[in-house]
Amino acid sequence: MAHSADEHTGARIKRHRKERGLTQHGLALRAHVSHSLISKVECGQKPASPALVAACARALAVTPADLLGQPYADELRRDRMDALVQPIRVGMENWDIPHDWETPPRPVPLIREDIGRLLVQRRNADLMDMARDLPALIDECVHAVHVTSGEERRQAHECLAWAFRCVFTLAWGLGYHDLAIVALDRVAAAAPVADEPGLPAMHAYLRAQTVMASGRYEVGLRVxxxxxxxxxxxxxxRPGGLQAMTGVLLLRAAVLAGRAQDADHADARLDAARRLARETGELSDYGVAWGPVNVGVHAVAIASELDEYGQAIELAREVRLPQGYDRARAAHHWMDVGRAHTWAGNPTEALASLQRARRIAPQQTRYHPTTRESVIALKGVGRGRMSGELADFAAWVGA
Structure with a gap:
């Protein structure tokens, strides 16, 4: 059955609930949430928070992506992103068997330079460029790990792990969560040979993201x-890189606690991250942005996780993103701010925040479920009488 492109998450929850033959009360019991919350979310009066999506997905035996409507197939086809993802899937099928190439690979330092550019694309949320570059780089890294030795082989495995990390970012961002899980497994396989402590930490950081999406917060915290x-x-x-990874892991724990609605735990983790950030200042390594700014943007996101939208807006006023800041993180921040304004009843500020996210990282913003849910909610506020700016933005998103 075809479903409307502007179907909000609450409507999808309702549809899947009815397909399971459950009443709202029955779903509430299974998901361990209130009947009132299910009722308000299904009719669009309240947002479907990531925590609620995870809880309902478990109760309905579907994936969170099913309830979010991901991947957004029509937009992916229109942008031809789906055609770019398929070669990555093919490339991911071989990671442990040497190629039968007759020519030797390029020197690993040259491969590392291209991996470095790939990581810059990831931080800038240049999803299309990443998708184009990944298949050839994966093949070249696989070839290199089988025909090199010693330090060169170690570096080749490090390059391979970073390539798989970029696949995870791309696949997760576009809603191909099955491909993201495969990429996560590949990072785990390459990291030990790379012998770089930050890579297992990165694997844990990404793994916590996947279990968080499924609502297994206690597992994520243990990871x-x-x-x-x-x-x-x-x-x-790179000692600074390990400090950066320690910091972002603390922030991941804070978000996990926020999703679990444990405000005290979330605050404790945020405080630990703030203390570390004051010591380190701004760092950029292992493909992450770390420092006081990142702590600030996470504080905004966690307030939203706790449904404290007014507090999120106040915290956002204190955040100053420096020139040249990680575009992927900056865009995510403005999507979070847009979401907070949406549900705080500030439609003008909400749309302005979403537009800022679009200007910073258009591809990421277009495919992120937070954007779509906020736009659908803003359309509902106008009861069909949208401003031209909102109508144009909704058409661009596909909502």
Whole structure:
């Protein structure tokens, strides 16, 4: 059955609930939430928070992506992104068997330069460029790990792990969560040979993201805490990188606690992250942006997770994104601010925030479920009488 492109998450929850033959009360019991919340979300009076989506997905035996409507097939086809993803799927099928190429690979330092550019694309949310570049780089990294030795082979495995990390970002951002899970497994396979402590920590960071989407917050927290213990006392080629990974793991734990509606735990993790950020200042390594600014944007996101939209807006006023800041993180921040304004009843500010996210990282903003849900909610506020700006933005998103 075809479904409307502007169907909000609450409507999808309702549809799947009815397909399971459940009443709202029955779903509420299974999901361990209130009947009132289910009722308000299904009719669009309240947002379907990520925590509620995860809880309902478990109760309905579907994936969170099913309830979010991901991947957004029509928009992906229109942008030809689906055609770019398929070669990545094919490339991911071989990661442990040497190619039968007759020519040797390029020197690993040259491959590392291209991987470095790929990581810049990831931080800038240049999804289309990433998708184009990944298949050839994956093949070249696989070839290199089988025909090199010693330090060169170690570096080749490091390059391969980073390529798979970029696949995860791309696949997760576009809603291909099955491909993202495969990429996560590939990072786990390449990281030990790469012998770089930050890579297992990165794997834990990404794994916590996948279990968080499924609502298994306690598992995510255990994953993060184990990674933090593993990092403690490590000697690394890039000590600043390990500090950055420690910081973002603390922030991941804070978000997990926020999703679990444990405000005290979330605050404790945020405080630990703030203390570390004051010591380190702004750092950029292992493909992450870390420092006081990142702590600030996470505080905004966590307030929204706790349904404290007014507090999120106040915290956002204190955030100052520096020139040249990580575009992927900056755009995500403005989507969070837009969401907070949407549900705080500030439609003008909400749309302005979403437009800022679009200007910073258009591809990421277009495919993120937060954008779509906010736009659908804003359309509902006008009861069909949209401004031209909102109508244009909704058409661009596909909502």
């Amino acid at each position: 993060v805490d184990q990674a933090l213990r593993d990092l403690d006392g490590q000697n690394a080629r």
